[in-house]
Amino acid sequence: MKREIPILLTILCGWMVITAFFTTGGVPAAWNDELLAWGVIFFSVAFLLGIGNLVRINLKQISARHPDWPYKAILLFVLFAYLGIGVAEIHGWFGWVAADGNTETLRRDWIYNRVFAPLQATMFSLLAFYIASAAFRAFRARSTEATLLLIAGALVMMGQVPMPIPVPAAVETWIATTQAFLMSVVNTAGQKAVIIGATLGVLATGLRIVLGIERSYLSE
């Protein structure tokens, strides 16, 4: 029964959602809305699982005096401090409320916008350097394919950025035309092929799960 009930539920819910997709109104749509609402509740409650995991693992490492234990302690302190500030502001404890109804004056928003958002932006900005290092390796002309990649990459790059030196108008036009061709024909064709293949893969996997053929996601 431990195996059959989850499979039955998966099949039932899967078919309900599929029926709702192909129909409008009526019971299937109502069931679909209901299932989506349940999903939202599950996702919200599951946050507690995540916090529990984070606290358990980090507390264990702090008590075992892991070499990085001070960072773990800071992590837990920030986690609970931010949670505490958020709860206090939601309930208006200590008179912590938005001044003049402006939510940007809230402490939790200040921390998020002034501390967390810049840190996120810092991580994101690392991409510029990683793209350069990855491109350097990918564009090394060690084989015919890599040479083609290098030429195509160089042409697209030259078509995207202003030329550092003056070039004849005919050359500039040729580069722009070639770049447009590479992007709109060659690149799009390749991407469409991947998308079609992946979509069929998604369809196959979805049907396998809904029909109960694929069961490896369950404990058996």
Added chain:
Amino acid sequence: MSALTPLCLALQDAAADGVSFDDPKLPTLIAVALFGGLMFLYQFLAKRGTEISIRRIAGLDALDEAIGRSTEMGRPVLYVPGIDEIKEIQTIYSMMILRHVARKTAEYGTALIVPVKDSIVMAFAEEAVKQGCLDAGRPDAYVPDNVRYLSNEQFAYCAGVAGIMSREKPAANIMLGMFFAESLILAETGFSTGAIQVAGTAKQHQLPFFVAACDYTIMGEEYFAVTAYLTREPNLLATIRAADWTKIIMIAYLVAAVTYWPELKDLLS
């Protein structure tokens, strides 16, 4: 029962509204029915003994090689299941592959670290790893602390995974699932640590990054063939063959549509 009353009332109202077929979705339904029909046909043939072959996929063969290398070096395997929620089919699929990876690492006695971004994915990952260890006959190999919830924020999670790569130096990084802008940061950090890297996604925008920075890349539809490829179960192989035939039919349709569009339009209308 009183908790279910609003649902019963909503269903009662909905039943009174009546159901109607959503006409614009007819082509989608035909495509799904075609694919389903082919799938059942190949399953029937597979059950009757028809052998369904599948081509060699280097990225999938490399999974075992990567785990073997980690075992030899005595270092852990890092499995990153992407950053999307469990409702994304790529994440569900990643959990299925995780079970296989966990079975292999348990067989070899190698540590497996699974950092996750979503708490429901964490519950699934714990179950997949536990089940993989059971499949290997080594339930003691399951280490609960190695399935780690890091953060629900994209770049905080990314920083956490990059930290694990730098500090714990896994010998193999397996990145399978749905990835966004963090893909290259993870792949390049992994490359800098010297780990063997196997990545796979059906997200076409992230594929070039993985191709550039990883040793093996499982791309697009290959990603959804993993369980069929690894288990060689006829029922699963039948779906791969059905997908291939659907693709051939779609290509024929595209060619026909481009060549004979006016006539085809009249026919369809």
